[in-house]
Amino acid sequence: MSSLEYLNLHSSELDDEIPDTIGDMGSLAYLDLSCNQLQGSIPNTIRKMVLLSHLDLFRKQLRGSIPDTVGKMVLLSRLNLSGNQLQGSIPHTVGKMVLLSHLDLSGNQLQGSIPNTVGKMVLLSHLDLSRNQLQGSIADTVGNMVSLGKLYLSLNHLQGEIPKSLSNLCNLQALELDRNNISGQLAPDFVAYANDTLVTLSLSANQFSGSVPALIGFSSLRELHLDFNQLNGTLPKGLGQLSNLQSLDIASNSLQGTINEAHLFNLSQLSYLDLY
Template sequence: MAFVGFLFSHTISTHNMDAFSPFSLLSLLLLFSCLSLSAAHNITQIKSDEYILLALKSHITSDPHNILKNNWSSGTSFCTWIGVTCDSRRSRMTELDISAMGLEGSIPQEIGNLSSLAYLDMSGNSFHGRLPKDICMHNNLQRLKRLNLSRNKMEGDIPSSLYQCPQLESIRLSDNNFGGLVPAQIWNMTLLKELDLSSNNLRGRLPKDICSHNNLQRLKLLSLWANKLEGDIPLSLGQCTQLEMIYLLDNNFGGNVPREIGNITQLKELYLNENNLKGCLPKDICSHNNLQRLKLLSLGSNKLEGDIPLSLGQCTQLESVDLSWNNFGGNVPREIGNITQLKELDLRYNNLKVQ
């Protein structure tokens, strides 16, 4: 504001006022007004960031190491506070990382008003209560790319409004007490690369078209283990061809292992153990250049039967295979000997014969 006033007064004083036409003077006044409003707006936003951080601090009921108590003070610039990273040009907060500080408390409604925030990590604490339903509504958190609230004590439904944070690339809400269904809108997030909702109380089925219609085409991590999910594993999962890690273990999934999973050429880790999967494994599970990057395959503790596919020997990058606690029969395929990287092979508790 001081600079704007200087600019205006300096411009007027260094010119003959008679030389200004009414139009020129009006233009200068409009310019001054716009610059003043812009500066005032920026100051308001900066103050808003500080206010929201202090609101969060007021919701902290336990700060065992006195990190926020001693450091987050209005007497200093919030950009210097522990866990806060600012844009040096505009002094707006872009990152908030207060992970693993032993904090206990709740998340205030105001958190959604951090309009410049791109990275929010509050993991590894004891935050409890519900995540605000409108966390991404009303143009809130429009720049947020990474959200990590894992390893807390959060509960209630996962807000469907997360879909309205259009830049989100990573959602990590694992190891909490979230319940209900996975919001249908999450499966439509086109920029999402990581989705970790593991170790909660989520229920219901995965949508049949989970990866259809160009949904989740950038997804690399899908982690839903240790929930109460049920139904078939969708065939369309094979259309998420960028997936590298799939963790669906420890649920109630039934039906067959989809043949379409073989289309996920980037897949490195596949955990489907501890479910109710049945039927035979696809004979061509590793044929036609399928799963050539797969390193870990875990299908233990299901109800699978039939022969172990000979084509498994064509997944030559495998390091660990767990087929234990199933009903596989027939011979142990000689082709498994082709997997030169194999370190762990668990075939216990089946009906297999050794050739």
């Protein structure tokens, strides 16, 4: 079927392996094999599908590594390999997929560090690398992805501090870094340019120290989770200006002082509050 352009076999109860001959479908632009029982590895012949713009291999039993040749699919706009058992590192060649807008590698067993080449994907709006075994620090080049709206890096082994370049992400809607080993203090401007867009900020279960950022002007923020860190000082009254806040969790820190009306008076949308 060398002329086929669209193939969707989502939830078709397929098993066995993805055949190497799939690479002969050179005209294919859309391929969805998600939610099946496919096993084995991602065939290297996939590099021959140079016209592919959508590749979804979500929730199967794929093993092995992500082939370096994935970077040859330069027209890809969506790549979803989440929910498998892929190992190895994230190939540096992902930086060649400059048209990519959605990249989801979550729920695998990927190791190593986040490659600096991710910063070349300036059109990327969704990046999910959560629930892996990634190490090292968050690549400073993440701040180059100015179109990024959702960044999920939770449940890894990331260390170091939040890079200052993260403040360049002016379209950021969700930032989830919980359950890592990230440390350092939260500068007042660490997500400054996202003050009109940020909806979810989850930094739970890390090693952040210093004071709680006031986040003044973050009018869209609905979820703020800073629990299980090493934050100290008092709770800033500026949090009381986050009128759309629905969930606030600052449990298991070393905060002191009192909480009065100024902290809570404007939080009319708040439905979850944890100060344990």
